[in-house]
Amino acid sequence: MAGMETIQYNLPQSRIPQAWYNIVADLPKPMAPVLHPGTMKPIGPDDLAPLFPLALILQEVSTEREIEIPGEVRQIYAQWRPSPLYRARRLEQALDTPAHIYYKYEGVSPAGSHKPNTAVAQAYYNKKEGTKRLSTETGAGQWGSSLAMACAFFGMECKVYMVRVSYDQKPYRRALMEAYGATVAASPSNETEIGRAILQEHPGTSGSLGIAISEAVEVAAKDPNTKYALGSVLNHVLLHQTVIGQEAIEQMAMADDEPDVILGCTGGGSNFAGLVMPYLGRKIKGQCNARVVAVEPAACPSLTKGRFTYDFGDTGHLTPLVKMHTLGSTFVPPGIHAGGLRYHGMAPLVSHVMDLGLIEATTVQQLDAFAAGIQFARAEGIIPAPEANHAIAGAIAEALQAKQEGKPRTILFSLSGHGHFDMQSYADYQAGKLQNYDYPEEEIAMALAGLPTVG
């Protein structure tokens, strides 16, 4: 029998990273401080204590390079980590490209995306500090299901405020969270003051992530047994995702290959950061020359079109002010199906490395993203999440450019999750019901005009 080509690079359970990598320790310039929205002064740990356990607050502000992963968290990671690195040989063949295409696949987690990497860690630290219940928001549902699963593992209650439109459109995501034992409410709900106020003013509202965040935060702030958990944006969340990139570095060495370009889709920034931060740490030290590319939806282009300035994390302006690339916190992105990428801002850490010139950014239109996803599925078998289709489109563009130049190129991208709970979007795409969105210039200009004045 002919020899086989390797397409799967697997590490043993023992190679799950021992520590998360904190790039803050290696940054040539420190990040801007987070500001209290009332005083406009830098916030301290006490300001966050009602919402998060101390361990996570300390991670949020840590400047240590390595933060040890607790044994119990690593033990749970072993359910799906180290995640596989694939060489997309059938896709390469379909594209007839000299490029090598690799993807790090996070859809092997039981909840189907990279989100459990931080959900399990957040649940662990909360459990350890006595939290009985976690509250959170979810849009598309990847984050809500991941936290629901993590809470099931640690025997904690989980309360999810799910944006009304998703609650109605994605009953199976809700069924998944409820199978894990979580309680799910459509947001805005009658359970919170802010929810009741909004329902009174807009009885038929379809909700928003901003409103759902406000409800989850309100519940946590009022109940000493409940803390709040966020699935992206914050430093400690991005930190937990760095297992992805650390494993990828080791797996690319197994493949005896080195990426020329590294891509990931960006919404809040956690999946992208998870893959690229360990590489950027090397880049800062001159040990890596790869171009690092954030791929965002044309309809919500915070890195490519946003302003790098202080803004609120939510539409209701309850959160602290963070310096980030933002389209304006009152901007409501068009209804693209990649719900996980519909966020007005970008993680401050990702914004910061963009500002430092360590990464670049590009945009992909919705129809191009789905076309890429379909091509990928037919070659590689995996149905990608609509969010991940943006990274695939970016990778295919790189591979075709290499073909045009007639030169090799090694491409590595993050396939953040599968699309098993997003099949309606594929059905709509195949039926010709989806559309592209022009850059919403006026709406963004208006939202940016309303930015808070700082300093």
Next chain:
Amino acid sequence: MAGMETIQYNLPQSRIPQAWYNIVADLPKPMAPVLHPGTMKPIGPDDLAPLFPLALILQEVSTEREIEIPGEVRQIYAQWRPSPLYRARRLEQALDTPAHIYYKYEGVSPAGSHKPNTAVAQAYYNKKEGTKRLSTETGAGQWGSSLAMACAFFGMECKVYMVRVSYDQKPYRRALMEAYGATVAASPSNETEIGRAILQEHPGTSGSLGIAISEAVEVAAKDPNTKYALGSVLNHVLLHQTVIGQEAIEQMAMADDEPDVILGCTGGGSNFAGLVMPYLGRKIKGQCNARVVAVEPAACPSLTKGRFTYDFGDTGHLTPLVKMHTLGSTFVPPGIHAGGLRYHGMAPLVSHVMDLGLIEATTVQQLDAFAAGIQFARAEGIIPAPEANHAIAGAIAEALQAKQEGKPRTILFSLSGHGHFDMQSYADYQAGKLQNYDYPEEEIAMALAGLPTVG
């Protein structure tokens, strides 16, 4: 940091089996021949030639112990094989049992179940012999999506007749097949003679697997470029699944453990056979003492309540006659959500090893199956397919018995797939909308009374 407990036993890509294991070579007594429904004489390869490529017909009747897996098939297997063997330590802890529970997880395949193991092989042999198009039927959709994916890999067309009720109730399974490029028709359709005839007689019918089989067979019989593919029951289909058990034997050795009991759910029998046949080969040689248990739904108990005799494979009586445990080919099982287990008969090979006393069988009620699935999901994170919940319920019963006896017991079961496309059934279960079904004694007696007389 404390040492980690191993929960994942992974083999490298190089350990994908080189050959499928054909237990027919080791059977102490040969299987009964397959009979032509017209002549009642044993059928020959020529009778099957319009439907299947020669390579698969030869595998169907082969008595060779090992059949080499073609390099191209092994190369595609490498996308998800060797599949992981898990030690269910968190489930053991939740059950507080001295038993060790292992599960071989086939849901890691891109289509989400064990079905691609044979879909890829069948597509390969068809492609090699010039087939341009494959036709098949699907009920719940696991098989249809697997064949659609395999056809995409080999650049063949794929036509799927999907039982009308599933077509309407499971639009996302259909979207998945269409994303892979398959054409899906609700069955009965207007595309076939049998379909048109049935539609005329029963305009509002919800269809059945038996009707869908007839349509797919008719299309293949009439078009020289089209062949037919079946997802279970036949010898060659079961053969392709034996990679599961071969890998499991090696992985159990890695775990330094030996199963006392091996379980799998049974519908047509392919998932069960895939895990157990390599073990039964050893059992025949006295190298394995494990009890081997088929777990079937109480609503469709072919092995536990059926008769071991000649019957048709389909409701329309178009197929050859095979000797199997059957509830009568006109029996229509109650509408349990484990659609993959709703088959009136059992694979002749599984029936034969049952008749030889090599395996035993037990039944599980629908509500117990879902309760087991929910308990499993909260402990292990994976949402199982409704079919697989039967195996889990069987494994949990064994673990609790071990606990009651205060003795260790090593349990191995096959987790045949995930339930990501079956969340409606979980939603219904959680909402209290599902029910158990009494043994349908009268209906089965009537169906058995109508069995054909042979010899």
